[in-house]
Amino acid sequence: MNQRPILFTKHLLDAMFLLGILMTASIPAAFSLAGRCIKAFRVYYLPLTVLYMASGVLCLMIIRQLQHMFDTVLADDAFVDANTVSLKKMARYSFLISLLSAMRLPFSPTPATVFIIIVFFIAGLFSIVLSQVFAKAVQYKKENDLTI
DSSP states (O other): OOOHHHHHHHHHHHHHHHHHHHHHHTHHHHHHHHTTTOHHHHHTHHHHHHHHHHHHHHHHHHHHHHHHHHHHHHTTOOOSHHHHHHHHHHHHHHHHHHHHHHHHTTTSOOHHHHHHHHHHHHHHHHHHHHHHHHHHHHHHHHHHHHOO
16 A cells, blocks of 8 residues: 555644644734734633633644554554544544634634534534444454454
């Protein structure tokens, strides 16, 4: 199998993880600067900072689970219970991001926030379904490994 697209995606995830850490850590300073021009960031600085930072951490946790899954793909052993667990965790994290985004609506109601709520809710549903598919594939693989 051609590993180049998989390796590219792995490196992309690694870069996203590092940039995500930097972006999440910079939220307090960025919102302080944004507060000079945008009233919502000045008036609701603390709640918006907490909600965005929590969402950033959850996004990092999703990327971390994807990195773990890619490790199993690179090891040529993708159908393992650990990937099913990772997908379930990613579903929970996605639903939490959707909830945190809904909590942001009273502070800064924008179409983008509604879009984020919908996207992460759908991502959570997709991850649940995919975890069930993976669980079934793992079961079939285990049965197949036992067959002589």
